[in-house]
Amino acid sequence: MSGPELASRAARLTPFRYQGDKPAVLWSFTGGFPDPAHFPVRELSDCLAAAAGEDPELLQYGSSADESLRYGERSLRQALLTRHGDDLPPGACLANVMLTQGGIGAIELAFRSFVDPGDAVVVEAPTWGVALTLARQLRADVHAVPAGPAGLDVDALEAKLDALRAAGRPAKIVYTIPTFQTPTGTVMPAANRRRLAALAARHDAIVVEDGTYAALRYDGLAQPSVQSFDTEGRVLRVGSFSKTVAPALRTGWVTGDRALLSVLASARSDLGVSQWAARALALFLESGQYDAHLSRMLAAYRRKRDVLDAALRRECAGLAEWSVPDGGYFFWLRLREHVDAGKAKRLARERGIAARPGEQFFGTPGDGGQLLRIAFSQVAEERIPGGIAALGEALRSGAAGAAAPERGTDTARPEGGR
């Protein structure tokens, strides 16, 4: 396009090309998409109808008279405060809870409130690609700190924060996914969370704690949030109903210090989120339907996780390494060195497997080539073995002449469709 000059924030992005319909994939192991089979369609439809019947004004904009315009519908904020208030200091109230357009809306608002072009933002490597894109749009100076089996490496973080301060460019934001990290699926231990909160306070940095997947725990004990260790009002904790209920509600939230949230409120430019969706969610929570739904869904995702792990052991042993995540949607596969990852990924795509290339989770070119994120959430349980069998074939072909183990005995094959 000749003509209008883009804003530099748009010009820095990969130009978008409208594709129209692409060939369907056979197995969608790609995005962090929930399983449509578990959408509580009838319950949500009923809650929406009940909410609007109870008060048609829920279809209105929020009001500035009761802060529902900038902070969101009050009964859902109250329900969130009841559930997450322990993370906040005593005396927390509705001014400590704000609804946003999904979790991404909260992250975007936090970045936008505190990051000027050139400001340092610290992220985990690897991390969620969309958060990287947000930081780049704001022309942040993005610094990566390794995330390993115990999540964010807090020693490396401390060194990074010190170095940035010494360079006169102190970090404004530390973005972390401490529970069921994207893409690695790891969990940061409590002691590291405490240290992270203290480091942020000492360095006057805001921690954006992304808790989007935190409720999706299949094994092990929940860890206290980073926010629960925050004594200085430096941690914004982000949550979402997109993974636990349904993305189309476009309802997430952020909790934190009143003063921090008032900054987000002043930066807000969206005329608020749907009060109607929020009230319907509050009814869904208050009725106990949410907890029952979540419990059923967790059992189903746990089974899928185990089916995927078993299939990987059968099909990909010796070709890739992985850990079994205690929660969330993702397996993070490291392809063995003798596997030509580029070839294997291309072959996998040709066989109808959509998975997320590791490169998308690193801010630096060249990283992540041997890595692959497999989301087990969206593919039906009975179709997972077939998909992983096809993946195993692709990896074996990618292993070229190198000695790779024979594939196992599972014979499931794609049945077509998505």
Added chain:
Amino acid sequence: MSGPELASRAARLTPFRYQGDKPAVLWSFTGGFPDPAHFPVRELSDCLAAAAGEDPELLQYGSSADESLRYGERSLRQALLTRHGDDLPPGACLANVMLTQGGIGAIELAFRSFVDPGDAVVVEAPTWGVALTLARQLRADVHAVPAGPAGLDVDALEAKLDALRAAGRPAKIVYTIPTFQTPTGTVMPAANRRRLAALAARHDAIVVEDGTYAALRYDGLAQPSVQSFDTEGRVLRVGSFSKTVAPALRTGWVTGDRALLSVLASARSDLGVSQWAARALALFLESGQYDAHLSRMLAAYRRKRDVLDAALRRECAGLAEWSVPDGGYFFWLRLREHVDAGKAKRLARERGIAARPGEQFFGTPGDGGQLLRIAFSQVAEERIPGGIAALGEALRSGAAGAAAPERGTDTARPEGGR
């Protein structure tokens, strides 16, 4: 708050103070809020249930495979293309239509895509305060061109565009509300729209044509959109269901050149709008319910407009001047010079009248002091005369010792709060 430094875009804004509950107002003539009495609650609830029943995947994120993630649900885009395709060049398709988080989402995306700090953005004076705030958040260099009884003054615009180009700072965006302008309620004549489109092409500026109120016409003939005169792909036209159906659907749209929309798609950071709400709206449109609803609503708003005009004639003649708008939600009152506007506005607030001070619609301090925007949309028809009677009393008190006409014979009084 000591501690974290705000982004300069946040620091430039008025610090937000969380207020909690404020005293209720008796007459809410303030925001551009639709009348809750006309929310099609049952129809929308039914459409939502029908949509989700038809396809539970509508509760999912949009897909990048069919561009529903970045452009929105396809059937609603098709319905919008059917209704607004005449504004676009022949051959327009779904790639020319994008759904956004209300109309504001489209405006924000357009500004964000093309405006760097210091870039020139031309707006009308007066204009919508939220758009001014958006431009300020991006640290645009905002230039105002007068909007009079015929809307944007195109001669003044041409001079402004020439001057900006001569100064080496050509305008990136011209933001205009050509139909039922906010706050003035005026309509730009077709000849001026044609000239605006040509000026934009000549100056390589993007026109953001805000059509949010365009469907709310009570009298007169519809004018062709600015976009319909666009031969160079420079006009983005914004629409919304917030004023015609309900704000809580958070569904707006933007139409325009494919290349322009692809820029917006690359700048997008919200993981899309609700496919569920979009499909429900598509069903609402396809069934004919939308047109029937709109027709009933227009008749009701027309009556409110006429009731407000009659009340103003009775209560405010000699104290203020106004034109009767052919559509939209707003009367734009200019208080006569002998009225102490500050005193009158304060008295009006004390009497329970919420209206929007004119100052909020100008980018420059000191402008708009004698002006007041009255929205007739939200106050029940039978309560309008009482509210305007109270306003008339406030204006008469503000007129101090100056000779002001006696108020008329209408004796309606407030019936208590809402």
